[in-house]
Amino acid sequence: MTIVNRTQSLEKIHTSAPKLESAIDRSVPESGPAEVDEETNYFATNPEPPYLAEIQQQVNEFIAFHSGKRRIALVTSGGTTVPLENNTVRFIDNFSAGTRGATSTEYFIENGYAVIFLHRQFSLLPYSRHYSHNTNCFLDYLDENESGTVVISKEYQEEMKVVLNKYQKAKDDNLMLFVPFTTVNQYLFTLRLISLELKPVHSTCLFFLAAAVSDFFLPTSKVAEHKIQSQGGGGKLVVDLDPVPKFLKRLVEEWAPNAMIVSFKLETDEKLLLFKARQALTRYSHQLVIGNLLQTRKREVVFVTTDDAVDYTISEEEEARGVEIESVIIPKVIDAHSTWISQHKQ
Template identity: 50%
Template sequence: MSPSLGDMEPAEAESVYFNEYPPPKALPKHEALARAFIDLHVEANRRVVLVTSGGTTVPLEAQTVRFIDNFSAGTRGATSAEYFLEQGYAVIFLHRQYSLLPYSRHYSHSTNCFLDFMDEAPPVPGAANQDHGSIVVRDEYQTEMRDVLRKYRYAKQNNRLLLLPFTTVAEYMFELRSLAKLMRPLGPNALFYLAAAVSDFFIPRSRMAEHKIQSSELPPQYQGGGGDSGADSAVDGEDEIYTGENEAKPANQKKLVINLDPVPKFLHRLVDGWAPDGSMVVSFKLETDPTLLVYKARTALQRYSHHLVIGNLLSTRKWEVVFITPDPPTRAMDSSPQGSPHAGGAAGSESQQAPSQPDVGSEGIEIESIIIPELIKLHENMIEKKNAPAQ
């Protein structure tokens, strides 16, 4: 892959990047499921949101043993999907495989084993097998679990929720491009809620080792078959393996130095190429430095010309976010007991807060319960403007 990929025009970078990898094996199946799902909701004139969720892996080998990952468990995406469904949207949930899912998130990643929610009822008198009772939900969890189960069953039985998994950053990109194009018949009824933690760096397939990168020296007859590992050195010689530069060379020790290329920023292609005309595109910006958050979010908004960046800090992301929009702010919102809506905020932003870090399923406020209604108001305004007759 060309080292100047980041300097290419977006359409050219798209062509080069997607030619670097074969399409995911599951892509045709996912496309068929998504096409039927979208057609159903186009006919019903229902709004559809594509929620992306969870982290993306960056494989170090073609036959992957090792990969780079991030901490995302998909909490934001899974929680948000539930609130979109409550507001009447149909949801395509493009998620990292084995990350949190809508509704099951309340139990699948609990600090308690899911078996702690269950019990065995006493055997039924006269039953054939007196040694076994029915498996039931424990009394203290009945009300909460019934509510979650009813919501989940309604979403599934009414075809409001489609779950599609990915693992690697390349798979994510293929899925996102394909789904965005399939959503074109939705027009302004389409919403993109890009909550996935997408890797900023990757190893091009052409530079990737075919087999597992070895951690110890190999005899000469086994060397040279692994290809370039994406590191500064291959596995062809002791001097090349050790990359300690000016450090004294240690005995029986070596380092692996990996060269990663930046993943092309395809948000511009999504906004101005793949997505339906008039659709709304929302991205997220996570930072650890509060002095950079609004600047980085506003820069992204200006660069990619989409509609909203939701900024959050790593340390406060579960109870505070900042809305960055192209329009001047209207208000800042504080959901703490002493707070009240008030005018103000950073230029081009709208701040929303909840009082404390909530645990899923607790009495605390989930910040997504504030984010989603406010976001839907913005989407409704876009739809009204798009559908308004020309003056």
């Protein structure tokens, strides 16, 4: 069977470019009827990304390819943006380099999963993350040998071979589908689409929601068409954002009620973390919330379930040696997933 390189084809989608026909469709109602809940209203009043049908097809093929053979994980990764202008010069961003999602994806694949990687375009990707976005320029990995050929420098050869082999195996076995987003609107529409497409395999698939999703957004009807000028408004820019609807509730209750769902809770105040993680679990009634603090996220997380809160940590010294906390937590998540699957078998 020929395996199409889906990774590349989907990366051709430009989620960060404004649409050519940049005018906003003012016929879209500002808000729906009062009796419609805010999630339904959101999808009715904000525009669907134009490339969604293409994603739908790729996702369908990927699911059909793996269905019945292995478990599928939907991993979300990176931060969403909230554009302030339709022809976007300014936007509000959510912090996330994409390390958690990209690293976790590698461990899921190593443990037999196929992964739909819904990620912020240009954030870290599985495998290439080892060589992108760090202080080295990629040219620092290269050298010229005696015959004038450009090669990988000796000091990186061994490590790069290991990563390359894993990457090629994942690609050859068609184990990753990369789906990009930039804005929170693109994220929400694409998350809903993928969740619904996964329906036939919900009982064995895992949602691993590591993306940093904005809590606030600017409804389409309020987004300025062109670059906001500094002369108006007495030189001030006052931004009035609406709350993003509680999409996790929708996901758990309607889009994927039969799947295991793991969400992350990010805080910066240690005193709030457990409370907020427990609150999310109670509010949405899904299976697991992984709490982390921005400052220590690479060394400490807490798994919060209805009856437990378990810390997983690696030491600073382990981190310095290159140990990744995902190597500890992903096997635990997979164990929990196995238990969950066996308990939900009809």
